[in-house]
Amino acid sequence: xxxxxxxxxxxxxxxxxxxxxxxxxFKNETDSFSEFIKAAYKQQNTNYPKFFKMDNLSKLAFLTAxxxxxxxxxxxxxxxxxxxxxxxxxxxxDTDRKHQDSIQNKENYYPSPAIFVYTLPxxxxxxxxxxYKLYSENSFFIFNGFNASHLCSYTKSLISSNKxxxxxxxxxxxxxxxxxxxxxxxxxxxxxxxxxxxxxxxxYNS
Amino acid sequence: MEALKQELKKNIxxxxxxxxxxxxxxxxxxxxxxxxxxxxxxxxxxxxVMLDKNYGIRLTDPKEGxxxxxxxxxxAAYVAEHRTK
Numbered sequence: 001x002x003x004x005x006x007x008x009x010x011x012x013x014x015x016x017x018x019x020x021x022x023x024x025x026f027k028n029e030t031d032s033f034s035e036f037i038k039a040a041y042k043q044q045n046t047n048y049p050k051f052f053k054m055d056n057l058s059k060l061a062f063l064t065a066x067x068x069x070x071x072x073x074x075x076x077x078x079x080x081x082x083x084x085x086x087x088x089x090x091x092x093x094d095t096d097r098k099h100q101d102s103i104q105n106k107e108n109y110y111p112s113p114a115i116f117v118y119t120l121p122x123x124x125x126x127x128x129x130x131x132y133k134l135y136s137e138n139s140f141f142i143f144n145g146f147n148a149s150h151l152c153s154y155t156k157s158l159i160s161s162n163k164x165x166x167x168x169x170x171x172x173x174x175x176x177x178x179x180x181x182x183x184x185x186x187x188x189x190x191x192x193x194x195x196x197x198x199x200x201x202x203x204y205n206s
Numbered sequence: 207m208e209a210l211k212q213e214l215k216k217n218i219x220x221x222x223x224x225x226x227x228x229x230x231x232x233x234x235x236x237x238x239x240x241x242x243x244x245x246x247x248x249x250x251x252x253x254x255v256m257l258d259k260n261y262g263i264r265l266t267d268p269k270e271g272x273x274x275x276x277x278x279x280x281x282a283a284y285v286a287e288h289r290t291k
Contacts, residue, residue, distance in 0.1 A: 038225075049224075049225065049244060050244075051225075052223045052224075052225035053222070053223050053248075110255055110258065110259045111255075112252065112255060113248050113251035113252055113255065114222070114223075114248050114249070114251075114252050117248055
């Protein structure tokens with residue numbers, strides 16, 4: 001018999017606003033993504049200086065996950081048995097373009113190590129893992145669009161096979177300053193919202 | 207030399223994205239690594255690129271960086287002696 005799992009909480013950052021469990025916690029429509037994410041970071045009292053060294057995709061994923069996980073009141077000194085399953089369409093394209101720009105001109109060839117290290121999408125998972133001491137399973141999938149079916153079945157498999165007790169999963173997309181979106185949710189054995197493809201889609205579209 | 211030290215501080219803050227830090231926050235003798243700036247190994251590579259890009263200095267042996275990047279004082283002394291631009 002399949003044990004039911006639940007969505008404990010969710011957080012999204014899109015259209016210049018941050019929402020936690022359906023409630024808007026920050027909104028700032030006038031700024032660019034860089035200014036918006038910095039303002040959201042400050043308003044949420046994130047206090048993690050390494051944030052400013054991250055690329056845009058990692059800033060987006062890190063802050064979304066951080067706002068959600070802070071609300072879970074995890075002990076920051078303990079290892080947390082939470083797997084991560086993230087996905088997007090653009091992979092690390094925004095940072096790949098920046099790296100390409102830095103090596104385009106042979107007369108001005110100065111690739112930046114700090115940019116290069118972010119030319120993989122799953123680096124954002126590493127950033128979250130470092131802060132929250134997550135040593136469990138993690139995967140980053142590239143899809144044409146938000147794939148609730150895959151996220152749902154993969155997450156069920158991780159929990160039912162005891163790979164993790166909870167799974168942080170979702171969609172973290174950053175193509176350019178005007179095209180970004182993060183939707184992350186936490187799945188566990190207890191909660192209020194049923195973990196089904198339909199419910200995931202409802203939350204994603206809300 | 208003092209102007210070069212100020213320039214290095216400004217460049218480091220910009221290059222390494224030390225948010226909310228100003229030139230005044232870095233003393234000439236402060237340890238750049240293992241101190242309050244919180245620089246890591248990727249930052250060390252960024253400083254090597256900065257020396258090349260801004261001052262035409264190519265460090266062929268990364269181990270040299272340990273002494274050169276000890277503080278703003280040691281960096282400025284090295285840049286003043288070896289810069290080609």
